[in-house]
Amino acid sequence: DQQVKQNSPSLSVQEGRISILNCDYTNSMFDYFLWYKKYPAEGPTFLISISSIKDKNEDGRFTVFLNKSAKHLSLHIVPSQPGDSAVYFCAASITGNQFYFGTGTSLTVIP
Amino acid sequence: NAGVTQTPKFQVLKTGQSMTLQCAQDMNHEYMSWYRQDPGMGLRLIHYSVGAGITDQGEVPNGYNVSRSTTEDFPLRLLSAAPSQTSVYFCASSSQGGNTIYFGEGSWLTVV
Numbered sequence: 001d002q003q004v005k006q007n008s009p010s011l012s013v014q015e016g017r018i019s020i021l022n023c024d025y026t027n028s029m030f031d032y033f034l035w036y037k038k039y040p041a042e043g044p045t046f047l048i049s050i051s052s053i054k055d056k057n058e059d060g061r062f063t064v065f066l067n068k069s070a071k072h073l074s075l076h077i078v079p080s081q082p083g084d085s086a087v088y089f090c091a092a093s094i095t096g097n098q099f100y101f102g103t104g105t106s107l108t109v110i111p
Numbered sequence: 112n113a114g115v116t117q118t119p120k121f122q123v124l125k126t127g128q129s130m131t132l133q134c135a136q137d138m139n140h141e142y143m144s145w146y147r148q149d150p151g152m153g154l155r156l157i158h159y160s161v162g163a164g165i166t167d168q169g170e171v172p173n174g175y176n177v178s179r180s181t182t183e184d185f186p187l188r189l190l191s192a193a194p195s196q197t198s199v200y201f202c203a204s205s206s207q208g209g210n211t212i213y214f215g216e217g218s219w220l221t222v223v
């Protein structure tokens with residue numbers, strides 16, 4: 001049973017606008033959440049993370065929001081750029097050991 | 112700056128053949144894992160290891176074998192390849208409780 005879910009397989013956004021990628025999880029034991037970015041023919045690369053004791057973490061154009069009561073996190077990219085076009089995976093872990101990944105959302109930023 | 116290195120990058124196997132995907136990391140990470148990526152399925156954990164001599168099963172372990180004789184290496188063995196094992200395989204590592212997992216570049220496997 002999928003413990004981390006990304007219900008939107010794809011998303012298209014105009015350049016300069018905001019991209020919002022969503023992720024839901026079921027296991028309340030998860031204490032760390034991550035977003036990874038993946039280009040074709042490459043391995044996933046770490047983008048941004050958030051601890052369960054926080055509700056927001058920001059790094060440049062990327063912000064992750066965590067809503068523990070709803071078991072929901074989101075990644076905001078502002079402004080979106082064509083180079084952001086990639087597959088984004090949400091992940092969750094318990095004490096930094098096993099990492100569970102979502103199914104990914106393919107983001108296309110239209111110039 | 113090698114990080115996580117996987118070989119081979121591409122492989123075609125016939126049904127029933129066996130092979131080993133190699134994975135090595137140079138970051139002295141305790142935790143290593145193997146994932147497979149399939150369309151619509153995301154990254155699914157096959158096997159993982161929390162240190163030399165310790166391995167455990169993930170979500171989709173059937174048809175795969177692993178061992179961890181050193182901290183650096185974590186090979187994945189396909190015992191008798193099946194078309195359902197056609198996939199992209201990623202090796203990953205992290206420090207114990209490090210909260211960030213690092214991936215190799217992937218191995219594309221086709222079983223015909």
